[in-house]
Structure formats: C-alpha cells, structure tokens
Amino acid sequence: MEDLIASYAAAIDEDRLEDWPNLFVERGKYVIATKDDFDRGLPFGVIYADSRAMLIDRVTALRQANIYEPHGYRHIVGPIRVVASGDGIADARSNFMVVRIMRDGATMLFATGEYRDRIDTASEPFRFVERLVVTDSHKFDTLLALPL
Amino acid sequence: MEDLIASYAAAIDEDRLEDWPNLFVERGKYVIATKDDFDRGLPFGVIYADSRAMLIDRVTALRQANIYEPHGYRHIVGPIRVVASGDGIADARSNFMVVRIMRDGATMLFATGEYRDRIDTASEPFRFVERLVVTDSHKFDTLLALPL
Amino acid sequence: MEDLIASYAAAIDEDRLEDWPNLFVERGKYVIATKDDFDRGLPFGVIYADSRAMLIDRVTALRQANIYEPHGYRHIVGPIRVVASGDGIADARSNFMVVRIMRDGATMLFATGEYRDRIDTASEPFRFVERLVVTDSHKFDTLLALPL
Numbered sequence: 001m002e003d004l005i006a007s008y009a010a011a012i013d014e015d016r017l018e019d020w021p022n023l024f025v026e027r028g029k030y031v032i033a034t035k036d037d038f039d040r041g042l043p044f045g046v047i048y049a050d051s052r053a054m055l056i057d058r059v060t061a062l063r064q065a066n067i068y069e070p071h072g073y074r075h076i077v078g079p080i081r082v083v084a085s086g087d088g089i090a091d092a093r094s095n096f097m098v099v100r101i102m103r104d105g106a107t108m109l110f111a112t113g114e115y116r117d118r119i120d121t122a123s124e125p126f127r128f129v130e131r132l133v134v135t136d137s138h139k140f141d142t143l144l145a146l147p148l
Numbered sequence: 149m150e151d152l153i154a155s156y157a158a159a160i161d162e163d164r165l166e167d168w169p170n171l172f173v174e175r176g177k178y179v180i181a182t183k184d185d186f187d188r189g190l191p192f193g194v195i196y197a198d199s200r201a202m203l204i205d206r207v208t209a210l211r212q213a214n215i216y217e218p219h220g221y222r223h224i225v226g227p228i229r230v231v232a233s234g235d236g237i238a239d240a241r242s243n244f245m246v247v248r249i250m251r252d253g254a255t256m257l258f259a260t261g262e263y264r265d266r267i268d269t270a271s272e273p274f275r276f277v278e279r280l281v282v283t284d285s286h287k288f289d290t291l292l293a294l295p296l
Numbered sequence: 297m298e299d300l301i302a303s304y305a306a307a308i309d310e311d312r313l314e315d316w317p318n319l320f321v322e323r324g325k326y327v328i329a330t331k332d333d334f335d336r337g338l339p340f341g342v343i344y345a346d347s348r349a350m351l352i353d354r355v356t357a358l359r360q361a362n363i364y365e366p367h368g369y370r371h372i373v374g375p376i377r378v379v380a381s382g383d384g385i386a387d388a389r390s391n392f393m394v395v396r397i398m399r400d401g402a403t404m405l406f407a408t409g410e411y412r413d414r415i416d417t418a419s420e421p422f423r424f425v426e427r428l429v430v431t432d433s434h435k436f437d438t439l440l441a442l443p444l
Contacts, residue, residue: 006375009391013410035220072331074408074432076374076393078224079154095157097224097247099393099408105435107405109255112222112247114161136222139253183368226372227302243305245372245395257403260370260395262309284370287401 001080001092001119004126009075009096012147017062020147021055025120028052029130032148034138035113046135047147062145070103073110073146088122089129096133098148111148112136149228149240149267152274157223157244160295165210168295169203170275173268176200177278180296182286183261194283195295210293218251221258221294236270237277244281246296259296260284297376297388297415300422305371305392308443313358316443317351321416324348325426328444330434331409342431343443358441366399369406369442384418385425392429394444407444408432 004023011019024030033045049055076097084091093116100110113135120127133148152171159167172178181193197203224245232239241264248258261283268275281296300319307315320326329341345351372393380387389412396406409431416423429444 002375003377006377006389006391009374010377010389010410013391072432074391074393074410076224076372076391076408078157078226078374079150079228080375081151081154081158093154093158095154095161095222095224097222097245097393099405099432101408101432105433107408107433107435109247109257109405112224112249112255114158114222136220136247136249137253137255139255224372226305226374227298227376229299229302229306241302241306243302243309243370243372245370245393257395257405260372260397260403262370284368284395284397285401285403287403 001082001090001121001126004119004128005077005080005092005094005115005117008128008131009077013072013074015072017059017146021052021059024052024055024128024131026052028055028128029132030055030128030147031131032133032135034135036138038132038134045132058147071146072101073148074099074101077115085121088120090117090119090121092117092119096148113148149230149238149265149269149274152267152276153225153228153240153242153263153265156276156279157225161220161222163220165207165294168207169200172200172203172276172279174200176203176276177280178203178276178295179279180281180283182283184286186280186282193280206295219294220249221296222247222249225263233269236268238265238267238269240265240267244296261296297378297386297413297417297422300415300424301373301376301388301390301411301413304424304427305373309368309370311368313355313442317348317355320348320351320424320427322348324351324424325428326351326424326443327427328429328431330431332434334428334430354443367442368397369444370395370397373411381417384416386413386415386417388413388415392444409444 030049031045032047078095080094098111116132118130120129178197179193180195226243229241246259249255264280266278268277326345327341328343374391376390394407397403412428414426416425
C-alpha cells in the first residue's frame with residue numbers, strides 16, 4: 001500500500017500524469033472534497049470521477065488545453081493507517097501535504113488534508129477502488145489543475 | 149508503532165481530542181519543549197502532563213473554555229527510527245510538521261520538530277509511556293491550544 | 297532503508313554533521329541538482345562529491361568557516377519506493393521537504409524535491425552508494441550551506 005500511495009504521488013510530481021489513471025481499478029472513484037463539505041455529507045466535491053476512463057479524459061484535457069500556468073507539485077505523505085480490511089479491500093488513511101512549484105521557482109504550501117482510500121489488495125499491483133481527497137482548506141489558490 | 153503515531157495525529161486532526169489521552173498509558177507523560185530548552189536540559193517545557201488524567205483535563209478545558217480561535221491542525225510525520233528497545237519499551241524518534249488551518253481557510257506552517265517517544269510495546273494496543281515534543285522554534289504564533 | 301533515510305535526516309537536523317559522511321560508502325556520491333538541470337542531464341549540480349572524504353571535508357569547512365547565518369533544518373520525508381534492486385544494491389525514491397529554522401525562531405519552507413538513492417544493502421548498516429538530491433526549485437534563498 002505504501003508503494004501504491006508513493007507511486008501515485010510520484011506520477012503527479014514527475015509529470016507522468018498518463019500513469020495516474022492506471023493506479024485505479026476500472027470503476028475506480030476519485031473525489032476531491034473540502035473537509036467542510038465532506039463533514040456535511042456532500043458527496044460530489046470539487047472534482048468527481050467514477051471510472052478510470054474519466055481520469056484518462058481529465059489527463060487528456062490537461063495535456064491538450066494546457067490552460068494552466070506551468071507548475072508542479074511535490075507530495076509529502078505521512079504514515080498510513082489501515083482502519084479496516086477484508087474481502088480483498090483495505091481502507092487506509094494518510095495525511096498529505098502538497099507544495100506547488102511555479103515555473104519561476106516560487107514554492108508555496110498549496111494544500112493539506114487526508115487521503116481516505118479503499119484499496120484493492122486482492123491482486124497485484126494494488127489499485128485504488130476509491131481515493132477520496134479531503135482538503136483542510138476550502139481556499140484553493142486560483143485554479144485546481146493537477147490532481148492532488 | 150507507525151499505527152500509534154498515525155492514530156495520534158488523526159485524533160487531533162479529525163478533532164477527536166477525546167481519543168487522544170487514551171493513546172497514553174495511565175501514568176503517561178506528555179511534554180512540549182522548545183529545542184533550546186530541551187538542549188539546555190530544562191525538563192518542564194511549555195506544556196507538561198504526567199498522567200492520562202491530566203490529558204483528559206486538558207481536553208475538557210479545551211472543549212469547555214473554547215477560548216481559542218477556531219482552527220485545526222494537519223500533522224505530517226516522517227519515517228520512524230527506533231533508537232533503543234527492550235523490556236517491552238521502544239524508544240522511537242520521528243520528525244513532524246504541523247500545518248494550522250484557520251476557519252477562514254488560511255493555512256500556515258505552524259510548527260516543526262521531533263517526537264521523542266517511549267512506547268509500551270508489551271501489550272496491544274501500543275501506548276505512549278512518554279511523548280516529548282521538541283519544537284524547532286520558540287516562536288509559537290499566538291496561542292498553543294491544540295496538542296502538537 | 298527507512299532507518300538509513302531517517303538517520304540521514306536526523307544527523308543533519310540534530311546538528312550531528314560529523315555522522316553524516318558515515319552514512320555513505322567510501323566511494324559514495326552525493327549530488328544536489330535542480331530538477332531542471334537533472335531533466336536536462338547536467339550531471340554536476342549545485343553540490344557534487346564523489347567520496348566520503350569529500351563529505352568529511354565539507355563538514356570540516358562548515359564547522360570551521362562558520363560563515364553561514366545560524367540556522368537549522370527539519371526534514372520531512374515521505375514513503376519510500378524501491379524502483380529496482382539486485383546485486384546488493386537497491387534503487388529507492390522518496391520525496392522530501394526541508395524547513396529552515398533561523399536563530400530567531402523564524403521558520404520557512406526551504407526546499408522540496410526527490411531523493412534518488414542507490415543503497416548498498418549487501419551488508420549492515422546499509423549505506424548510500426549514491427544520493428542524488430533533486431530540488432524542485434532553482435531558487436535557494438541565500439546560501440545553500442547545510443546538506444539537504
């Protein structure tokens with residue numbers, strides 16, 4: 001699981017976005033929601049995808065449109081807690097911090113929060129059945145382009 | 149141990165403060181000291197508690213008084229080093245970084261430092277016999293309310 | 297490997313610089329390069345050393361010259377990915393974030409990036425055959441004194 005979670009961060013941080021959807025099962029779910037919305041049970045969040053195909057579309061859009069100001073991320077993820085497991089699925093939690101690096105070298109703390117993952121551990125490589133990204137802040141500086 | 153350390157961070161970050169004292173043994177010690185004071189051998193620190201009951205009191209005070217400006221934390225903890233172990237006690241070290249999130253969404257790097265833990269590994273669940281939080285900076289922006 | 301990587305951070309963060317060269321094999325390589333330079337295949341970086349003796353020299357210089365404004369670091373390292381292993385060598389990757397703490401207590405996010413390590417796992421203690429520190433930003437505030 002540590003490897004999956006680290007690979008996810010690396011795919012984004014190393015600008016290998018094309019590798020990112022493949023870390024999800026075909027019907028995998030990817031949601032970014034603020035903590036406030038998550039606590040209030042609002043399910044859809046800022047970004048919502050419920051299939052690998054939607055994630056691939058998102059990557060294509062990011063590559064083609066290229067509307068966003070050039071920047072990169074650096075993810076730092078803390079220790080992983082497995083809160084439940086069974087039937088080939090593990091529920092895991094980890095804290096994350098994302099730093100954004102602009103083209104000119106300016107670096108800022110961009111987002112913090114919790115990954116709430118459901119991971120398919122029945123076969124290798126492990127994949128996300130669901131990754132819910134709960135962000136602490138509702139303030140996202142300008143646009144939320146790259147996946148968190 | 150990773151699970152204990154991650155659970156500690158989660159209890160605070162998810163505002164489940166009531167779960168926090170239970171991560172310590174009954175005579176558990178919890179100290180926050182600045183690195184300068186720690187290096188000079190000053191033992192009492194900014195916050196000092198030497199029993200679970202004192203931690204429970206602290207949570208009660210935080211809940212009732214409610215004097216602090218609403219905010220939350222996000223802990224990111226690095227890899228854990230076990231520097232000694234024996235007699236059912238492990239001495240562990242880890243680096244931490246705490247980000248503070250204010251109600252309006254403003255996010256700031258609040259504190260960094262080292263956890264110096266003595267962990268009871270004789271029975272499950274593992275618990276802290278001692279958690280000494282050594283903070284790098286002596287500057288704590290305004291008040292130090294939530295546990296680090 | 298987690299222990300080696302955590303010990304590296306601790307040696308620097310606890311100002312035990314003399315312990316730092318010993319985490320490398322005798323012909324160990326230590327390079328700091330910006331991501332831009334690394335991506336363009338420029339091999340020498342901001343700092344380049346290819347033996348433990350050079351690292352010892354660097355520590356001596358730092359201790360004697362004492363030219364730098366007093367400051368300390370705090371490293372936070374994320375999960376470790378082993379991307380290849382064999383012949384007693386493991387190739388590992390991890391993300392890092394370094395916070396700098398000035399003497400007056402001011403704290404700032406100083407550097408982020410990726411550790412690209414080749415680790416000698418043939419004998420204990422494990423040591424770095426190569427540690428390539430790839431920094432996200434090319435902006436280093438003032439001087440780059442302590443090792444990253």
